[in-house]
Amino acid sequence: MVFCAVALGAAAQNSFPAETNIRGAKYPQITSDSRAIFKVKAPEVQKLQLDLGKKSDMVKNSEGVWEVTTDSLSEGFHYYSLIVDGVAICDPASETFYGMSRMASGIEVPFAGDDYYAVKDVPHGDIRIKRYFSEVTKSWRNFYLYTPPGYDQNINDKYPVLYIMHGGGEDQRGWATQGKTDLIIDNLIAEKKAVPMLVVMVDGNMPSSGFGMEALNVFENELKKSVIPFVESNYRVKADSKNRALAGLSMGGLQTLHAGVRNTDLFAYLGVFSSGWWSNNNELSGPQYDFMKNNAVTINKNLKQFWIAMGGKEDIAWQNCQAMMGKFDEMNIKYTYSEYSGGHTWPVWRNNLFNFAQLLFK
């Protein structure tokens, strides 16, 4: 017991504020063994919990400061909330990230191997926020756009484009902030592991929400009739299927499976992260499989990569994905499958982008 107390004391001395904190916020802190220490001053509050996937009670001291130290956390970015008397709120000490269909707190946990999205002394691209009018939704929308280092200078060069989608309850900001897309691609380009490309972070939220055929068709229209034509007429990009890729996570993976598979004349590369058609709902997944079965030859011929990735067995999409790949095997649809453990979370999707981007446009 004495040893344990000493060890805890030593760990606490090595803790430091999380990079996801707002400027100057001392807490939450991360210890050298990846635990997180949360402290919140709220003397009048009766009950305070931390919700980091599972809920933990926080304990109030005599000065009204609530505290909890977590178990060792897994790598990378995690959404979290404080629960004040039953209401899930943002931690005032954290930056906010659109997820869970609202602005949420986030905590970044460093780990051995996070170097691939570290800020390094390499050329950096820009993240742009671009407004456009959609004739499909009849409304102003925006996307986030990564342009690679040199885009402004190399005015005679044209670039390939990866179109990428966030998950449900998120939006076009997801890949730019939670996903660290710019750093991942900057570093890959600097090491010549990826070719310079634009990455268009699409807003996948359509007026008709949900995952049914109608919502998916509206998304497909928005992509084909609004986003891609706008990008190709406003930026210096190569406009053929060999220079277009489409990818997405979770809900964005379904959008990729729908809009990508139906349009392999437009996209030679598809990336499906933590997703899969419903294994228990033939009404929704049946028409998708019917299309694929009827077009298996074309799909196989057109796609240079049909890349499917899963966050291990702990990923909530695991079962759907395995069932879907079984169907693909029956239909002789070619694909590549990979796993990276971590479940249905951003650390997995960052790693997916890191690996998928290296396969593109070569």
Added chain:
Amino acid sequence: MVFCAVALGAAAQNSFPAETNIRGAKYPQITSDSRAIFKVKAPEVQKLQLDLGKKSDMVKNSEGVWEVTTDSLSEGFHYYSLIVDGVAICDPASETFYGMSRMASGIEVPFAGDDYYAVKDVPHGDIRIKRYFSEVTKSWRNFYLYTPPGYDQNINDKYPVLYIMHGGGEDQRGWATQGKTDLIIDNLIAEKKAVPMLVVMVDGNMPSSGFGMEALNVFENELKKSVIPFVESNYRVKADSKNRALAGLSMGGLQTLHAGVRNTDLFAYLGVFSSGWWSNNNELSGPQYDFMKNNAVTINKNLKQFWIAMGGKEDIAWQNCQAMMGKFDEMNIKYTYSEYSGGHTWPVWRNNLFNFAQLLFK
């Protein structure tokens, strides 16, 4: 009384969700007479208040929904918080905005005359987020950058640059989000009331915080040795004083007064919004006035505009600003003064940018 109840009922029918809400959030709503209706479900909470500059108690109904309707609100963007059992938090229904040194909620109130920052069918520029390494602070920092419509296409054109700073407790995101800089400049350019320009939204937060001479000197160094050289070597800009402007609000106004007045060989246009040297602290303001007195001839000769604006008498910087202009008069420092009522708030600063931008680079 009957008439009143009917009128209120009619107004409520015309209320609509605020544009600052997260997607799909039905509340807060704005009525046709600019009142705001807040509703928050929190059955277990004991006390809930709305803090919109002043605090109002919310009232809980039998379903656990707390509600309050405000008096008529003034135009434009306002920060707000919910106070749950004494803790100021973000409203889960609102987008978040960095202000008050944390992520805060915001509510946008439409008004007759807000057309100048409406999203119109005109060419739109980009907002870019740009990472750079500062040799002054020895750290990675970023700025937000507006590039005007045509910047990507007109590859032989060079543009003038407005460098602009946020207030205390805010950061480089302030002018891009709360300030609607892109829409204001897009619309002015479309009407040929402003010339196409870049707007660099600088992060004015320095490692040595505060408003003393040391912090101001570090900011001046960051601007001169990091930001401006980086912009001028990475973007197509005109690099002479006639094509550089510097402006800022509140703390950013002090930074403009310090770094701008000391460098009129670099900037021909200065904009000081809701700011002024301390009228009650000669230790801090004395050296500033001494510099100006000793350099009045140069300052007057170099500046094409020294534009000072105040949010009416209700602006917390009113007294300092009036005292400062009295000193300027004594020293024969030339300036232009204007007022727009609304106090120390973003609606005033949007209007300041709208007017100041029309004076630049002509």
